[in-house]
Amino acid sequence: MKPDSPFVSDLRPSPNHNARRGEGIPNILLLHYTGMGTGAGALSWLCDPASEVSCHYLVHEDGRIVQLVPEDRRAWHAGQGSWRGRGDVNSRSIGIEIVNLGHGNGYPDFPDEQIAAVIALAGDIVKRRSIPAEFVLAHSDIAPARKSDPGEKFPWDALHRAGIGHYVTPSPRRGGRYFGLGDAGQPVEAYQALLAAYGYEVPQDGGFDEATRLATIAFQRHFRPACVDGIADASTIETLHRLLRTLPRSPFRREEAAAGAAV
Numbered sequence: 001m002k003p004d005s006p007f008v009s010d011l012r013p014s015p016n017h018n019a020r021r022g023e024g025i026p027n028i029l030l031l032h033y034t035g036m037g038t039g040a041g042a043l044s045w046l047c048d049p050a051s052e053v054s055c056h057y058l059v060h061e062d063g064r065i066v067q068l069v070p071e072d073r074r075a076w077h078a079g080q081g082s083w084r085g086r087g088d089v090n091s092r093s094i095g096i097e098i099v100n101l102g103h104g105n106g107y108p109d110f111p112d113e114q115i116a117a118v119i120a121l122a123g124d125i126v127k128r129r130s131i132p133a134e135f136v137l138a139h140s141d142i143a144p145a146r147k148s149d150p151g152e153k154f155p156w157d158a159l160h161r162a163g164i165g166h167y168v169t170p171s172p173r174r175g176g177r178y179f180g181l182g183d184a185g186q187p188v189e190a191y192q193a194l195l196a197a198y199g200y201e202v203p204q205d206g207g208f209d210e211a212t213r214l215a216t217i218a219f220q221r222h223f224r225p226a227c228v229d230g231i232a233d234a235s236t237i238e239t240l241h242r243l244l245r246t247l248p249r250s251p252f253r254r255e256e257a258a259a260g261a262a263v
């Protein structure tokens with residue numbers, strides 16, 4: 001096995017991979033945290049045939065980058081999930097695990113050296129693979145009901161300043177109408193349509209249910225990290241609108257004004 005990126009410092013081949021299905025071309029970059037005690041422990045787990053999990057790259061706290069699976073192979077990091085209505089995210093993604101204890105263990109800040117390494121590696125991958133900005137995603141984006149990584153402390157704004165990923169400065173929090181668990185009606189349906197247009201898998205029935213709340217939390221972790229509360233407040237909805245408006249090729253762009261008026 002040879003490294004696919006010049007930023008790789010070590011190779012630690014994992015047996016946990018298979019052939020990509022479908023077109024076989026990755027067009028999603030999926031970011032994770034390990035949520036485990038140590039980087040060494042995470043590496044062992046990701047290389048253990050019994051775990052049946054893996055990723056293409058792991059980034060240690062000190063910025064060392066380990067490659068485990070060749071990019072042209074299907075690593076097993078995404079699990080059940082979907083984006084823009086398509087499942088089998090493993091077949092069309094490259095996965096980076098970032099060493100961090102995670103929400104269950106105090107969720108420490110990501111060290112600067114680690115983020116610099118993620119930016120270098122991610123920048124290389126999106127350029128080499130022509131991965132569109134809006135397909136640089138959090139694990140929680142594609143599986144809001146199961147996952148919360150890499151979480152609201154991950155600096156998506158810093159990646160965006162380095163030319164990686166789609167991001168707008170979140171709209172400020174203020175008063176105004178909002179929706180939460182148990183609300184129902186046309187405005188909720190319009191909000192669900194906005195989430196789905198961006199890529200989230202949510203019901204489209206106008207009922208603000210648990211799935212809608214969890215998708216809202218995933219959205220906030222990525223795009224409105226100052227407050228992750230699962231409530232679709234004005235700041236959340238406005239930020240989502242502005243993301244949709246700034247998508248380069250969204251078929252939703254023409255409809256967005258109408259949906260926005262309804263919300």
Ligand SMILES: [Zn+2]
Nearest residue numbers: 032033139149
């Ligand atoms: Zn993950």
